[in-house]
Amino acid sequence: MDNLLSLQGKHILVTGASSGMGKVFAQMAAAQGARVSLLARNEERLKVTLESLEGEGHDFCTCDLTEDDQLTDIVNKIDQLDGIVLCAGINDFVPVKFIKQEKISKMFQTNYFSQLILVQKLLKKKLINKGASIVFISSISSMLGVQGTLLYASSKGAINSAVRVLASELANQRIRVNAICPGIVKTEMLSGTNVDEDVFTKQEALYPLGLGTPKDVGGAVLFHLSDASRWLTGQCMIMDGGFTLN
Amino acid sequence: MEIKDFIDNFASNFDETDTDSFTPETKFRDLDEWTSMLALATMAMVSEEYDVELTAEEMRNAQTIEDLFNTTKSHL
Numbered sequence: 001m002d003n004l005l006s007l008q009g010k011h012i013l014v015t016g017a018s019s020g021m022g023k024v025f026a027q028m029a030a031a032q033g034a035r036v037s038l039l040a041r042n043e044e045r046l047k048v049t050l051e052s053l054e055g056e057g058h059d060f061c062t063c064d065l066t067e068d069d070q071l072t073d074i075v076n077k078i079d080q081l082d083g084i085v086l087c088a089g090i091n092d093f094v095p096v097k098f099i100k101q102e103k104i105s106k107m108f109q110t111n112y113f114s115q116l117i118l119v120q121k122l123l124k125k126k127l128i129n130k131g132a133s134i135v136f137i138s139s140i141s142s143m144l145g146v147q148g149t150l151l152y153a154s155s156k157g158a159i160n161s162a163v164r165v166l167a168s169e170l171a172n173q174r175i176r177v178n179a180i181c182p183g184i185v186k187t188e189m190l191s192g193t194n195v196d197e198d199v200f201t202k203q204e205a206l207y208p209l210g211l212g213t214p215k216d217v218g219g220a221v222l223f224h225l226s227d228a229s230r231w232l233t234g235q236c237m238i239m240d241g242g243f244t245l246n
Numbered sequence: 247m248e249i250k251d252f253i254d255n256f257a258s259n260f261d262e263t264d265t266d267s268f269t270p271e272t273k274f275r276d277l278d279e280w281t282s283m284l285a286l287a288t289m290a291m292v293s294e295e296y297d298v299e300l301t302a303e304e305m306r307n308a309q310t311i312e313d314l315f316n317t318t319k320s321h322l
Contacts, residue, residue, distance in 0.1 A: 095283060097259075098290035147283045194289055196302040199282055 004228035008033035011081050012225060015065060015118070016088030018045035020187035021137060023052075024214035025085050025221045030054045032222055037078060039063050040088070065114035075121040082129050083225040084122070086115045087137045093148035093195050104151060111155035116162060123170075131174045135224045136163055137217070138179040140240050148195070156181070160236045167234030176233040180220050183240030185212040209241030216241075247296065247322060252315045255295050259287040270312035292318050 012029045016022035018040035030036050030053040038060035040046050046060040061077060063070045065088050090110045094103060115136065122128050141149045142156035160179055167177040184190070184200055184207070191197055204211050220239055223229050238244060249270055256274075257265035263279045274280055289300050292314070298321040300314075308314045 093286050094290055095287045097287065098294060148286045194286070194299075194302055195282070196285075196306050198306075 005222060005226045006033055007083070007222070007225055010034045010083055010225070011037065011079065012083040012085065013037045013039065013078065013081050014085045014087065015039045015115070016086075016137075017049055017060070018042045019049075020087070020189050021185065021214040021217060022085070022087035023049045025087060025218050027052055027054075028215070028218040028222055029083075029085075029225060030058060032226070034083070034225070037061070037081075039065070039074065065118060066109045068117065071114070071118055071121060075118075075125055075127065078122075078127060080129050081122065081127055082132045084119070084128070084132070084134045085137070085221055085225070086118070086135065088115065089137065089189070091152050091189055091193050093193060094151055095148055096150055099150060107151040107155050108158070111152070112158045112162075115159070119166070128173075128175055131227075131230070132176070133225050133229065134166070134170075134175065134177045135221055136177075136179040138163075138181045138236060140181045140183045140238060140243065142181060142236075143238070143244075163236060164234045171233060176224075176229070178224050178229075178232060178234065179236040180217060180224070181236050181238045181240075182212055182217045183207060183238075183243045185214060185217055187214060206246055207241040207243050208245060212239070212241055247315075247319055249312065249315050252318070253311055255291055256288065256311055256314070259284055259291060268311060270310065270315065272311050273309055274311060274314075275309065288314070296322065298322065 007029055012034045014022050014026045017026045017038035026036050026038055026049055035057040038046055038049055041064050043062045050058055050060050061074050063074050136159045138159045139156040141153040142160050163177050163179045184203055190200055253268050257268050260279055263277055285305055292298050292300050296318050298318050304317050
C-alpha cells in the first residue's frame with residue numbers, strides 16, 4: 001500500500017519559516033520527502049533553517065509579507081506548489097481600552113491581510129497545482145474569549161471564516177483549504193510576548209496532555225499536506241491537548 | 247515626568263479600588279483588584295503615555311508604583 005503520508009514529489013511553501021512552528025514544519029515536510037521553499041523576513045535565520053532541512057532542492061526567499069511589492073516579487077520567483085503552510089504571525093496582548101487603529105492594522109496586516117494576498121497572487125498566477133493543500137495556522141484563541149486577546153483572536157477568527165470560503169471557491173480545482181487551531185504551543189513567539197511566561201506555564205495544569213510543542217502541531221500539518229487528507233476541506237481543526245474538554 | 251502624574255495614570259486603570267490612597271510606596275500586587283489584566287493595562291498605559299514598552303520581566307520585578315515609575319523613567 002502507498003504511504004499516504006509521504007510528501008515525496010511535492011513542493012511546499014512555508015511562511016514564517018525562520019523560527020518557531022514554521023521552522024519545525026519545514027523540517028518535518030522535508031523529512032517526508034517534500035521540496036520546501038521557505039519565506040520569512042530574517043535572512044540569517046532562514047539560512048539556518050535551510051541548512052537543517054533533509055534532502056535537496058530546498059530554497060528560501062526573504063520577504064516582508066506585509067509589503068505588497070515584495071509579495072509580488074516572491075510570486076514572480078516561485079514555481080508550482082502542491083502545498084502552502086501559512087505560519088507567519090504576531091501576537092500582542094492588549095486590553096480593549098488600549099486598542100488603537102494602528103494596533104488593529106498591524107495585527108491584521110500580518111496575521112490576515114498579507115496571508116490572503118499571498119494566496120490570491122499565487123492563485124492568479126496559477127501557481128497552485130490541482131490537488132494542492134493550503135494550511136492556515138489559526139489558534140484556539142479564535143474560539144475562546146481570553147482576556148487581552150481581542151486583536152489576535154479576531155485576526156485568527158477572520159482566518160477561520162476565510163478558510164471556509166476559500167475551500168468552497170477552490171474545490172473545483174481540488175485545492176483543499178483548512179486551518180489548524182492549536183492551544184498553547186511552546187515557541188519563541190510565546191516567550192517574546194508582553195505576557196509573563198509564568199502565565200502560560202500555569203496554564204499547563206488545564207491541558208490534560210500538557211502544553212503543545214511545534215512538532216505536535218507539525219504532525220497535523222503533515223497530514224493536511226499529504227494525500228491522506230484528500231477528502232478534507234474547509235475545516236478548522238482544534239488541537240489543544242484536551243484543553244477545551246474542561 | 248512627575249511621580250504624581252504617573253500615579254494618576256496608574257490609578258486610572260482601576261475601577262473598584264480607592265485610588266486616592268495610592269502613594270509611591272503602594273504595593274500594587276497586594277491590591278484585591280490587581281490581576282494579570284491590570285498588568286497588561288498598566289503596560290499599555292505606560293506605552294501610551296510615555297512611549298515606553300515595558301517588558302514582562304520589568305513588570306514582574308516591580309513591586310511598588312515607584313518601582314514602575316523608575317523603570318519607566320530609565321527608558322526615557
